[in-house]
Amino acid sequence: MFSLCDKPLADDIISQIAKAKVHLRFMHVCGTHQDTLVKHGLDVLLQQCGVEIGQGPGCPVCVTTPKEIEEILLLAKHGKMITTFGDMTRVPGVSSSLSEMKTEGCDVRTVYSIEDALILAEKHKEKEVVFMAVGFETTAPTTASVLLRDPPLNFSVLCCHRLIPPALQAILQMGELKIDGFIEPGHVSTIIGIKPYEFISNTYQVPQVIAGFEPLDLLMAVWMLVRQIKQGNAVVENEYVRAVKPQGNRKAQHVMQQVFEPVDVKWRGFPLIPQSGLRLRKKFESYDARKKYEDKLVLVAEEEFAEPIGCLCGEVLRGLISSKQCPLFGRECTPDNPVGPCMVSSEGNCHIQYRFAKK
Amino acid sequence: VCLAIPGKIIALDKKKQNATVDYGSGTKRKANVSLVRVKLGNYVLVHAGFAIQVLDEKEALETLALFREMLSLQEAER
Numbered sequence: 001m002f003s004l005c006d007k008p009l010a011d012d013i014i015s016q017i018a019k020a021k022v023h024l025r026f027m028h029v030c031g032t033h034q035d036t037l038v039k040h041g042l043d044v045l046l047q048q049c050g051v052e053i054g055q056g057p058g059c060p061v062c063v064t065t066p067k068e069i070e071e072i073l074l075l076a077k078h079g080k081m082i083t084t085f086g087d088m089t090r091v092p093g094v095s096s097s098l099s100e101m102k103t104e105g106c107d108v109r110t111v112y113s114i115e116d117a118l119i120l121a122e123k124h125k126e127k128e129v130v131f132m133a134v135g136f137e138t139t140a141p142t143t144a145s146v147l148l149r150d151p152p153l154n155f156s157v158l159c160c161h162r163l164i165p166p167a168l169q170a171i172l173q174m175g176e177l178k179i180d181g182f183i184e185p186g187h188v189s190t191i192i193g194i195k196p197y198e199f200i201s202n203t204y205q206v207p208q209v210i211a212g213f214e215p216l217d218l219l220m221a222v223w224m225l226v227r228q229i230k231q232g233n234a235v236v237e238n239e240y241v242r243a244v245k246p247q248g249n250r251k252a253q254h255v256m257q258q259v260f261e262p263v264d265v266k267w268r269g270f271p272l273i274p275q276s277g278l279r280l281r282k283k284f285e286s287y288d289a290r291k292k293y294e295d296k297l298v299l300v301a302e303e304e305f306a307e308p309i310g311c312l313c314g315e316v317l318r319g320l321i322s323s324k325q326c327p328l329f330g331r332e333c334t335p336d337n338p339v340g341p342c343m344v345s346s347e348g349n350c351h352i353q354y355r356f357a358k359k
Numbered sequence: 360v361c362l363a364i365p366g367k368i369i370a371l372d373k374k375k376q377n378a379t380v381d382y383g384s385g386t387k388r389k390a391n392v393s394l395v396r397v398k399l400g401n402y403v404l405v406h407a408g409f410a411i412q413v414l415d416e417k418e419a420l421e422t423l424a425l426f427r428e429m430l431s432l433q434e435a436e437r
Contacts, residue, residue, distance in 0.1 A: 114408070
């Protein structure tokens with residue numbers, strides 16, 4: 001469709017980055033960016049030019065907390081029909097995973113879209129259907145759009161949506177890692193636009209570039225970050241102009257505002273991040289699985305659940321270690337037998353590393 | 360989860376707010392278009408069954424030229 005391939009141009013970009021003679025560490029927060037970087041060997045190539053790029057907490061399945069997993073497992077155990085995206089079903093909880101519970105007779109369905117979950121609810125009026133809604137700003141509007149359509153009352157949502165900008169701020173505030181620039185996720189940005197990132201550059205003097213997902217997009221984003229640093233700038237630039245409008249998608253923002261309100265939530269590997277999650281507004285309470293099944297979920301409401309033993313997904317998600325530095329990587333923890341979510345999800349750092357560059 | 364695939368709208372039912380999107384190589388699928396303002400023939404990014412943004416065809420075609428221009432400006436400044 002729109003081919004974005006040009007070898008001489010890629011060579012030019014890389015040679016200009018190399019000529020800049022920098023030693024920088026950038027972070028991105030998107031599994032698809034990580035996929036492109038590792039699949040095409042750009043991570044190694046850029047490292048040779050003095051630019052380290054690591055993935056932060058940019059995998060919705062990975063940052064879903066052990067407690068949220070226990071909530072959905074409990075609802076499955078109570079006979080609800082559980083619907084969610086594929087990767088989510090394989091994330092291990094304390095005692096089980098959704099896919100294991102399915103083999104034990106629980107009703108767990110993988111869907112491609114929340115609309116498929118809605119169709120199941122309409123078709124199976126005798127069942128209580130719960131959609132486990134994970135995903136960042138890209139996905140949240142799809143959940144909102146369905147809830148605005150008055151779905152049947154046997155349908156509800158376990159809302160686990162999260163917001164990217166508060167997580168970026170949390171990473172900088174925690175200060176465990178020096179980050180010289182952020183590569184921002186293109187598809188989250190198609191929804192939110194440029195403005196929600198600006199406070200980060202203003203407050204922390206960190207440059208940011210919104211990037212697309214082709215190899216050239218990412219190389220160019222790195223080039224733009226390097227240019228900002230060389231010129232002493234710290235602003236939000238947009239490399240992905242063909243898809244990201246400065247104001248984002250206003251229609252999607254509007255449906256999100258109608259349905260959700262921000263709330264303080266934990267992320268796997270992180271403490272509570274203020275205003276980084278979304279919950280359903282009171283008006284949509286009858287579709288809120290946490291309200292609807294409060295009596296069942298009370299069992300896990302006050303409990304804290306530990307990470308799997310030996311699992312370093314938290315450190316991977318904070319960008320502190322690479323997947324390969326985890327002692328479980330490729331040994332006890334593999335895509336066929338994952339210990340933590342970063343090895344489960346095709347957007348998880350460990351899964352991507354295992355798939356393209358095991359050694 | 361944030362994966363989005365570009366495709367072209369080849370049929371549009373505005374009432375039902377759905378469209379048939381052609382992703383090339385014979386792959387066609389329905390997508391919900393309630394989150395975007397679209398016309399027949401538009402290119403859209405589709406995520407989890409929903410079109411989330413209209414792709415700017417002109418910007419897309421000019422992307423490489425824009426990159427080249429940025430690079431040569433930088434080179435000239437050295």
